[in-house]
Amino acid sequence: MNFDQVDLIIRDCTILPLANMEIINDGLIAIKDGKISYVGKVVNAPEMTAENVLESQGKLAMPGLINCHTHLAMTLFRGLAEDITLERWLNETIWPLEAKLKPQDVYIGALLGCLEMIKNGITCFADMYFFEPEVAEAVKKAGLRAVLASAIIEAGDFEKGRKMLKEAVGFAKRYQGYADGRITALLGPHTAFTCSEELLARVREEASKTDLGIHIHIAESKEMAMNIRKERQLSEVEFLEKISFLEDDVLAAHCIHLDEKDIAILVKKGVKVAHNPVANMKLAQGIAKIKELIDAGITVGLGTDGAASNNSLDMFESMKIAAILQKTNYKDPTVLPARKILEMATIKGAEALGLEDQIGSLEVGKKADIILVDLSKPNLTPLHELYANLVYSAHGYDVDSTIVDGKILMENREVKTFNEKEVMEHAQNTAFNLLKR
Numbered sequence: 001m002n003f004d005q006v007d008l009i010i011r012d013c014t015i016l017p018l019a020n021m022e023i024i025n026d027g028l029i030a031i032k033d034g035k036i037s038y039v040g041k042v043v044n045a046p047e048m049t050a051e052n053v054l055e056s057q058g059k060l061a062m063p064g065l066i067n068c069h070t071h072l073a074m075t076l077f078r079g080l081a082e083d084i085t086l087e088r089w090l091n092e093t094i095w096p097l098e099a100k101l102k103p104q105d106v107y108i109g110a111l112l113g114c115l116e117m118i119k120n121g122i123t124c125f126a127d128m129y130f131f132e133p134e135v136a137e138a139v140k141k142a143g144l145r146a147v148l149a150s151a152i153i154e155a156g157d158f159e160k161g162r163k164m165l166k167e168a169v170g171f172a173k174r175y176q177g178y179a180d181g182r183i184t185a186l187l188g189p190h191t192a193f194t195c196s197e198e199l200l201a202r203v204r205e206e207a208s209k210t211d212l213g214i215h216i217h218i219a220e221s222k223e224m225a226m227n228i229r230k231e232r233q234l235s236e237v238e239f240l241e242k243i244s245f246l247e248d249d250v251l252a253a254h255c256i257h258l259d260e261k262d263i264a265i266l267v268k269k270g271v272k273v274a275h276n277p278v279a280n281m282k283l284a285q286g287i288a289k290i291k292e293l294i295d296a297g298i299t300v301g302l303g304t305d306g307a308a309s310n311n312s313l314d315m316f317e318s319m320k321i322a323a324i325l326q327k328t329n330y331k332d333p334t335v336l337p338a339r340k341i342l343e344m345a346t347i348k349g350a351e352a353l354g355l356e357d358q359i360g361s362l363e364v365g366k367k368a369d370i371i372l373v374d375l376s377k378p379n380l381t382p383l384h385e386l387y388a389n390l391v392y393s394a395h396g397y398d399v400d401s402t403i404v405d406g407k408i409l410m411e412n413r414e415v416k417t418f419n420e421k422e423v424m425e426h427a428q429n430t431a432f433n434l435l436k437r
């Protein structure tokens, strides 16, 4: 007998492949060399043997969730600056604490973030922060996939900006393809306020020269948007277009304060958007016009933002809030139906990160980034409509197993790649020590 030998089989599950494919009942997924080699009905599967088999009755296999915007190590600041304005949040708590951060703190905070994401079924995330090599090491240890950018903040200090850009380019060159190819590197200028026109022009030049994408915050704060208009008689987006910064390699977080002209510019330039409804609502920055962005043809992914402004890294929560916020905003319950939201959290997120050929749906040849959701839960019973249950009733803790590159990072809610308790203890101590410094 000559059976196909694969590495992992997930069998007898329901499969939600997404990307225009329908739900498969009594399904089987086979994984070989980190990629999906079969997805379909058990009865149609070729004979094969596997090193490892996950019997998955009562579970749903779906693409791992993609978190398009976070600052992972900010898990250390969770619950520290609550119920205050964005300006005070930044000036009084976050920036003074960030000034005290050491590389090891970022590693611990990032590992805690990886733990929370694995537990919540997030398999890939886009991060922008300081000491990014430490984040890369945490990602390597955790086994996740990530798109990392070393943050560039100038804040009036031109020399500092130049130095941070140089470091960011160095980081990108060194870590592109790191951790068995699971890490992609981008450049991360913070905003059009904290970086000067000259620095932004240099970032664009480097990005185009080295073929690196850019991750930036755009139109998050209304106050800052008003300042830029006063100063330049242009909107933030118009200003960025004027200096030729915007291209289709730009991932723009937030994009709340846009008018029709701004949206037209983002469409023309092919800019991708990361929508972070929970952080936007919590810091009361406004409601992004996601329906209009999508209708205009812009790729919109979903993000949590950092745990200091969310305060969790649960994309199931973000999916529900994204959906109901847009419905409320437009006073129209038909806006952003459940399936569309699921796509934002998976295949559209992959598109926003430029990884749609590799991840975001369960298809033969794609990387095996898969989560199993336990459907035998009170909050998921009865199961009339899978999309609705996933978006409106499921939580991160309904995720049973998390798989990246065909490797099981969590099985039956037990994380395999590192010791959960140790990471949490370490993070708790690090966060408390940071406050004492």
Ligand SMILES: [Zn+2]
Residues within 6 Å of the ligand: 069, 070, 071, 217, 253, 305, 306
């Ligand atoms: Zn952010």
